[in-house]
Amino acid sequence: MQKNFGSLDRREAVKMLLADRGDLLVISGLGSSSYDLFDAGENAGNFYLWGAMGGAAMVGLGLALAQPKRPVAVVTGDGEQLMGLGSLLTVAAKKPGNLSIVVLDNGHFGETGMQQSHSGLGARLEVIAGGAGFHSVTEIGDLESIAAFRRKMRNFDGPHFARIHISSDHVPRALPPRDGVFLKNRFREHLGFAVT
């Protein structure tokens, strides 16, 4: 089994991605990506998916279309994105300038026993995103490149796609709130919508 798919610590990678996040809104995909987003700092502009496997990019698209003046990032894993590959075509066809899809790729299904994923077995998600129609595609293997991509996420010239190679090493659990109604109301309140 290929263990060292990437060398980046996933928690450090996401912290670097979200440093000085300003008004960035973030959707995280089911699994470790939600733990990483929470660990990087609780924020009412975070929406953690605890289900909806394969749907993170589409939740991000609906949000990005509704909030065109806010930068929106989807932070998800290779397994989650692999289950919704069609959504890359849908995002690319719609071309929301404020949306970035960031895949934390460790080449494995980390939540289910570390089986190798299609990515670990050779699929190249950044090539698939390019083929789907993304004009801005980045493959990232170090923190400096994440810092550079962080600026891109705010330039409204997207949609951007980034595949970040991360290590599959174990990190401690960091569990965000799981109540979906709470997360929804907190997020909408953050955007100025009254909870009625």
Next chain:
Amino acid sequence: MAVSTADDVTSRDWPLDIYHSLKTAGVSQLCYVPDAGHSRLIQLSHADRDIKTTVLTTEEEGVALAAGAWLGGDRAVLLMQSSGVGNCINMLSLLASCRLPFLTFVTMRGEWAEFNPWQIPMGKATQQALEIMGVTVFRLEKPDDAAELASAAASLAFDSDQQIAVLISQRMIGRKKWTETK
């Protein structure tokens, strides 16, 4: 090559009635997997600059898109054919978990004068598939009811945080017409 058309339907322009009801309800996003029965409403949506219209590769994308739209303050609707309902099952749990509004219009296959036996199983299971995931189902059988039913469904969805599906009878769409072009 055989080409089907959806032009020969009922005399009443019921897709236009649905469109007006959705506009009145404040819908600003519409997404769809194409179906001949939805072609008129899809055209109206594309022609409307105030509606962000998104074509999907598969129906469950629309469930997730509607969730994101609501998080951002938009009201979205999903158009699909009954065969796509099965694709949505797991994604519908997102709506139940977060009590998110959802409104979908489903054109039925596999019921009235169906010519393709492969459409029957999912057509027969469509209503139950939605209901086991907590979606409330209405049936639109008569063109004259379209405006009122769409309006009531939108209120239930967006004002009462319900998940609503309106199943549009295959009888309203008419028999599938086949035109030999070669």
